[in-house]
Amino acid sequence: MKKAFYPELLWVLCALVAAGIGWLLVRRGATPNDRAAVEKALREVQPADVESLTVYPLVAGAGPTRPYQVREAARLRRLVPALRQLRPVAAADSAAFQPLLEATLVVRLAAAPAEAWQLHSRTLVFRLATSGQGEVAQLAQTNYFYHATALSRGLWQLRDSLARP
Numbered sequence: 419m420k421k422a423f424y425p426e427l428l429w430v431l432c433a434l435v436a437a438g439i440g441w442l443l444v445r446r447g448a449t450p451n452d453r454a455a456v457e458k459a460l461r462e463v464q465p466a467d468v469e470s471l472t473v474y475p476l477v478a479g480a481g482p483t484r485p486y487q488v489r490e491a492a493r494l495r496r497l498v499p500a501l502r503q504l505r506p507v508a509a510a511d512s513a514a515f516q517p518l519l520e521a522t523l524v525v526r527l528a529a530a531p532a533e534a535w536q537l538h539s540r541t542l543v544f545r546l547a548t549s550g551q552g553e554v555a556q557l558a559q560t561n562y563f564y565h566a567t568a569l570s571r572g573l574w575q576l577r578d579s580l581a582r583p
Contacts, residue, residue: 459535467531504564517547
């Protein structure tokens with residue numbers, strides 16, 4: 419009696435195992451942060467928890483339109499309280515709510531606090547915009563908006579101070 423060997427079946431099995439391992443490795447990074455975890459992080463964030471803030475302006479205004487980054491502890495100390503002040507906007511679902519996108523804000527958190535807040539990614543991305551309700555920040559890849567008047571004001575003051583020679 420002759421035993422049959424199926425090399426094609428072995429290749430398919432190897433491909434399935436490799437795909438499963440790949441999925442396990444990237445699933446946490448590909449999952450967006452939960453809104454509740456982001457809001458908890460915003461309420462509890464301290465200047466030591468933030469590695470950097472990067473702003474990518476989208477609208478040409480009084481200042482430079484190139485990206486700028488904040489890593490210095492003194493500047494972060496002034497901006498982190500504004501992050502803690504972000505509060506949800508109730509009218510984000512209304513048809514009259516049409517924010518004008520102005521910039522993208524990327525907040526890079528330290529590894530330990532991000533893990534403690536159960537965030538999938540250390541990077542929080544917000545879209546800064548102007549609306550009829552004032553300055554707002556949209557949590558990227560979601561439809562959640564937050565009042566961001568103090569944050570926008572602080573970021574634009576920082577932009578203007580960096581533009582001065």
